Amino acid sequence: MTRTKKLEVRCYGELVGYLAETPDHVIAFQYADAWIRNGFSISPLSLPLGNGVFVPPEKCRDRFSGLFGVFADSLPDSWGQLLLDRRLSSIGIDRGDISTLDRLAFVGRSGMGALEYHPTREADFRIETAGLDYDRIAKECDKILSSKTSDQLDVLYHLGGSSGGTRPKILLTENGRDWIIKFPASKDPAISGKREYDYSLCAKDCGISMTETDLIKSSVCEGYFKTERFDRKAGEKVFSITFAGLLEADFRAPSCDYETYQKLVRMLTKDNASDKEQMYRVMCFNCFTHNRDDHTKNFSFLYTNNYGWRLAPAYDLTYSDTYWGEQTTSVNGKGSNITDKDLIKTGRDAGLSKDFCENSLEEIREKTATLESYLQVKNLQKVGKTPPADRITEINKGFII
Numbered sequence: 352m353t354r355t356k357k358l359e360v361r362c363y364g365e366l367v368g369y370l371a372e373t374p375d376h377v378i379a380f381q382y383a384d385a386w387i388r389n390g391f392s393i394s395p396l397s398l399p400l401g402n403g404v405f406v407p408p409e410k411c412r413d414r415f416s417g418l419f420g421v422f423a424d425s426l427p428d429s430w431g432q433l434l435l436d437r438r439l440s441s442i443g444i445d446r447g448d449i450s451t452l453d454r455l456a457f458v459g460r461s462g463m464g465a466l467e468y469h470p471t472r473e474a475d476f477r478i479e480t481a482g483l484d485y486d487r488i489a490k491e492c493d494k495i496l497s498s499k500t501s502d503q504l505d506v507l508y509h510l511g512g513s514s515g516g517t518r519p520k521i522l523l524t525e526n527g528r529d530w531i532i533k534f535p536a537s538k539d540p541a542i543s544g545k546r547e548y549d550y551s552l553c554a555k556d557c558g559i560s561m562t563e564t565d566l567i568k569s570s571v572c573e574g575y576f577k578t579e580r581f582d583r584k585a586g587e588k589v590f591s592i593t594f595a596g597l598l599e600a601d602f603r604a605p606s607c608d609y610e611t612y613q614k615l616v617r618m619l620t621k622d623n624a625s626d627k628e629q630m631y632r633v634m635c636f637n638c639f640t641h642n643r644d645d646h647t648k649n650f651s652f653l654y655t656n657n658y659g660w661r662l663a664p665a666y667d668l669t670y671s672d673t674y675w676g677e678q679t680t681s682v683n684g685k686g687s688n689i690t691d692k693d694l695i696k697t698g699r700d701a702g703l704s705k706d707f708c709e710n711s712l713e714e715i716r717e718k719t720a721t722l723e724s725y726l727q728v729k730n731l732q733k734v735g736k737t738p739p740a741d742r743i744t745e746i747n748k749g750f751i752i
Contacts, residue, residue: 355452359469360422362590367393367466370422372452373406377417380405391654393466393590394421395619396597411599416451420596425462426454428648429517433495434508441504465588483523486571489534492519496537522580529583532567533576545573547669550640553722557715559632560664581653581664590654591663595647602648608681609634612650613701619652619660622702626662631698631708633665634682635715638689640722644671646679 360367360380367390368382381404382390392400397407397419407419415423427435435457436446449457459471488510491503496519501507510521519534535543544566551564562579569575582591594612595602613630620626637645644667651663673679677686683693691712698708 354448354450355456355472358452358455361467361469362390362393362465363588365390370418370452370455370468372417372450376450377407377412378419378422378451379407380419380422394419394592394597397421397599408599410601414599414601416454418451420599421592422455422466424464424591424593424596425458425466425468426451427458430519431511434504434511437495437504438508463591464582465590483521485532485534485567485575486569488521489519489569489571489575492534493537495519524586527586529580529586531578531580533578535572541572543573543669544569544576547576548574550642550669550722551576551578553640553719554633554636554665554668557632557636557718558711559636559668560629561666561668562664578666581651581666591651592654593648594650594652597652598647600647602646605675605677605679605681605686607647608684609697610683610700612680613697616662617701620662621659623661627701627703628707628711629662629665631694631701631703632711632715633668634697635694635712636668636719637680638678638682638694639716639719640668641670641672642668643673643676643678 356372358370360370365386366383367386368380370378370380373379380398382398382400382402384402387400387402390400392398398405398421405419407415407417411417411419411423414420416426418426426432435454439446439449453472455468456470456472458468459473460467461473462468488503488507491501491507494501495504495507507519507521510523511519518536518539521532521534523530523532533544533547535541540546548564548566551561555561562581564579565577566574567577582589593602594600594607594615597615598607598611600606609630612634613627616623616626616630633650636642649667651666653661653663655661675686678689679686682689683696685693694712695705695708698711699705
């Protein structure tokens, strides 16, 4: 297979610029003249609008396969990479024979966000999504994760090959709206989909902006989590970039704090108050509900001509742990034993009022109480202890059923 050496980057049908592989295997970028005149910076910290060739810094070579972060956002994460590698193997191509630009070409027009890569090597088949058997999809996902052969590989690749995250998922369109449906990973409990759905309901009740969510019924587990995509609107693509892509920060390990996040929000959104408040609420929610996987790829910005840069709706809010046992994103320099004082200081440093910080914190604490009961039960069960009956009853009456 001939390795791809150059790609066009397009957005909304317009040529943004060109990607080209250098002799030392990093991927340089140059804006197109028309985009410089009429477009916007697709990564304000690394790729300001202007002439010249941009070469990624050293850190991008290990973290992002030699790409600038904004283009690495287009690559699928572990689940999508696994599907691509399996599909390449099925057509006789070894994963070691393709370059980073080849992988972007396989993403083509189907990546998350609005960037597209041409010439594309996307699969040329289409899958009918009406009447999908979600339990069967979950079973086939489990086969892939267990290194078994699946006769539904083409279907899974088409439906989820460009998606991000580690959990198996599919992307589909229903009645003009675009959705993500998640399935349990091999180590996930049967309640994982129901739990993320319950977290989404609780987060919305706490004043956190999220897209519409739903729970798909299942005969083999508690259900599959379904959420509307924020990078699609009425069938049209919306430009998005993760904090990891923007900061070119390693999302696999602790690398940032919420103070940095707030500074980024203030800078890009021109100190938009509602976005700062959203970030504060999400920070409190994550700390109160044991969502420790709050890494840089789980936060994003959107860009539109009408509103400029805005914080994207929250996503991936659910119970999660880390092997180091702390929040991935620190609060006031702390990953554990985070106090109200730490949370409030972070909000105040972002320019939020003391009243807002204190009132929001207490509201979120109160509204996440049922989730907190669930966490206490889980922690007791983890160490082999039997939770009190009243805690179980409280949970059954609340979000987690």
